[in-house]
Structures are given as C-alpha cells and as structure tokens.
Amino acid sequence: MRAIHRPKKRQERRYRRHLRVRLRVAGDAERPRLVVYRSLKHIYAQLVNDQLGRALLGVTDTSEGIAAGEGKTAKAKAVGQLLAAKAKAAGITKVVFDRAGYQYHGRVKAVAEGAREGGLEF
Numbered sequence: 764m765r766a767i768h769r770p771k772k773r774q775e776r777r778y779r780r781h782l783r784v785r786l787r788v789a790g791d792a793e794r795p796r797l798v799v800y801r802s803l804k805h806i807y808a809q810l811v812n813d814q815l816g817r818a819l820l821g822v823t824d825t826s827e828g829i830a831a832g833e834g835k836t837a838k839a840k841a842v843g844q845l846l847a848a849k850a851k852a853a854g855i856t857k858v859v860f861d862r863a864g865y866q867y868h869g870r871v872k873a874v875a876e877g878a879r880e881g882g883l884e885f
Contacts, residue, residue, distance in 0.1 A: 777865065781863050782864075783864075784861060784862065788860075788861045789813045790810070790811050790814075790861075791812060793857065795810040795811055795812050795819055795855060796811045796859050796861045797809075797860050797861060797883070797885075798861040799862060799871050799874050801870055805823060806823070806838065806870050807821065807822070807842075808821065808842050808874050809846075810855065819855070820849050828841075828845050836873045837873075839871075839873035840873040842877065843875060843876065843878035843881060844877040844878070844880060846874075846881070847877070848881055851882055851883075857885075858878070860878075860885050
C-alpha cells in the first residue's frame with residue numbers, strides 16, 4: 764500500500780513500522796507474541812494469541828514484584844523477568860518477540876534480555 768502523504772508525526776511513523784513488523788510476526792497458542800509498549804514513563808509487555816485475538820497475560824512496571832526507583836531500564840528488565848516467570852507458570856516457554864515499531868535498543872532490549880534470563884525462548 765502506497766501512502767499519498769508521508770506520515771509526519773512520530774506516532775504515525777512508529778505505527779507504520781509496527782504494521783510492517785506485524786506482517787511477519789504472529790503469535791499462536793504454541794508461540795504467543797510478546798509485544799512491548801513503551802511510553803515516556805512506563806513500559807508494558809504482554810503475551811498475545813493472535814489466532815484467538817486476545818492477550819494471555821500482561822505485566823507493567825507498576826505491577827507487584829517490580830522494585831521501584833531503580834531506573835527505567837532496570838525496571839524494563841524486571842518486567843521481562845516477571846513476564847517470563849508468569850509465562851512459565853502458565854506453561855509457555857517459546858514466544859515470538861514483537862518490538863512494536865521501536866528500535867531494538869534501550870528499554871525494549873532490556874525487556875527481551877529479562878525475558879530470556881527468565882527462561883523464555885525467542
């Protein structure tokens with residue numbers, strides 16, 4: 764699909780990148796999609812089954828079990844570890860990582876590393 768006008772806002776550009784990523788990345792019951800959303804203050808991660816169209820479980824940096832006041836990147840890594848622990852409890856060991864149009868850098872990378880340390884396979 765060719766756009767008539769070039770998207771000008773950062774949010775639109777990220778959304779377009781996310782759509783391109785989503786053409787190749789899909790989650791199912793065996794390998795759900797681990798999608799990351801990064802706001803200026805917080806970070807969110809959830810496992811999604813795209814065949815059913817619903818989220819299986821989700822974690823945010825304000826969830827219980829995440830230590831407060833240690834920096835955003837450290838919280839992102841803790842989010843990944845907590846998500847991996849919840850996924851293993853639910854019987855999920857393999858996932859597909861969806862960076863949601865963000866660069867694989869900083870907090871997004873920290874979530875992925877935390878999930879890998881927690882035992883999830885990408």
